[in-house]
Amino acid sequence: MANHVPVDYSPAVTQSPIEIAFDGVTIARGGRRILENVNLAVERGETVALVGRSGTGKSTILKLVNRLLSPDAGSIRVSGRLTPEWDPFDLRRHVGYVLQEIALFPHMSVAENVAVVPRLLGWDERRITARVGELLDLTGLGGSDFASRRPHQLSGGQRQRVGVARALAADPPILLMDEPFGALDPMTRSEMHEELRRIQAQVRKTILIVTHDMGEAFAMATRIGVLADGALAALDAPGPIARSTDPRVRGLLLPLVEAAEALRSAAR
Ligand SMILES: Nc1ncnc2c1ncn2[C@@H]1O[C@H](COP(=O)(O)OP(=O)(O)OP(=O)(O)O)[C@@H](O)[C@H]1O
Numbered sequence: 001m002a003n004h005v006p007v008d009y010s011p012a013v014t015q016s017p018i019e020i021a022f023d024g025v026t027i028a029r030g031g032r033r034i035l036e037n038v039n040l041a042v043e044r045g046e047t048v049a050l051v052g053r054s055g056t057g058k059s060t061i062l063k064l065v066n067r068l069l070s071p072d073a074g075s076i077r078v079s080g081r082l083t084p085e086w087d088p089f090d091l092r093r094h095v096g097y098v099l100q101e102i103a104l105f106p107h108m109s110v111a112e113n114v115a116v117v118p119r120l121l122g123w124d125e126r127r128i129t130a131r132v133g134e135l136l137d138l139t140g141l142g143g144s145d146f147a148s149r150r151p152h153q154l155s156g157g158q159r160q161r162v163g164v165a166r167a168l169a170a171d172p173p174i175l176l177m178d179e180p181f182g183a184l185d186p187m188t189r190s191e192m193h194e195e196l197r198r199i200q201a202q203v204r205k206t207i208l209i210v211t212h213d214m215g216e217a218f219a220m221a222t223r224i225g226v227l228a229d230g231a232l233a234a235l236d237a238p239g240p241i242a243r244s245t246d247p248r249v250r251g252l253l254l255p256l257v258e259a260a261e262a263l264r265s266a267a268r
Pocket residue numbers: 029030031034052053054055056057058059060061100212
């Protein structure tokens with residue numbers, strides 16, 4: 001395969017501070033309207049968390065961004081360019097994707113899993129080895145024999161880190177994360193949040209992260225979008241979301257409020 005060729009950034013692309021823009025997006029799946037006239041603009045460098053109950057269309061939104069799905073109405077722009085105008089291969093290396101079910105290749109080592117996209121891009125071996133080392137350090141998997149292990153020789157949390165490392169491998173400016181820490185115990189989860197904030201401080205990406213856990217959204221996001229009934233019921237900074245009186249938002253906050261109250265009353 002040809003050597004790594006950078007994506008062609010036309011001036012119209014780089015001038016836009018909006019990295020992901022949904023304009024009146026409607027989509028049905030399995031005969032049912034999932035999203036109805038959704039508008040969403042994610043600015044460069046933001047971490048936007050999409051929160052909502054199961055089946056509200058969170059994963060659908062991510063799949064629309066990297067064109068695994070196409071809308072029935074409306075349009076989606078990525079870095080200023082309409083998704084149908086992107087070459088699919090360019091789009092997928094421009095947009096890193098951490099899947100809801102971390103799908104590592106079981107027969108490949110951790111290092112080989114992380115190297116998948118750089119190898120597809122035709123990077124030379126020395127560059128790949130250096131990049132893999134860098135990413136394993138970044139995701140807290142450096143310094144041991146992790147690189148040579150197979151996925152089944154890792155804990156669930158370590159596998160999820162490999163998923164994050166793999167999505168970052170070709171340094172995409174945009175990162176989609178679908179419940180990336182869903183399978184983790186609460187403490188490992190918090191550590192991963194900390195780690196992702198550290199990664200985000202080092203390599204500022206535009207991140208769209210999906211979760212059904214409002215606590216996770218508060219831990220990581222600059223803005224939180226609440227999906228309910230096919231629409232964005234709210235899209236705001238954590239403060240206004242925490243103070244929202246909208247029952248669709250309050251419903252998602254309830255577990256946090258209950259946990260905080262239980263802790264307070266136990267500590268009395
Ligand atoms: N391949 C498909 N065919 C038909 N319907 C689908 C398909 N995939 C998803 N759906 C439906 O689309 C709706 C939205 O699915 P989506 O995966 O976006 O939900 P989600 O918010 O990510 O849920 P979860 O929190 O459970 O992951 C659901 O009602 C689901 O049943």
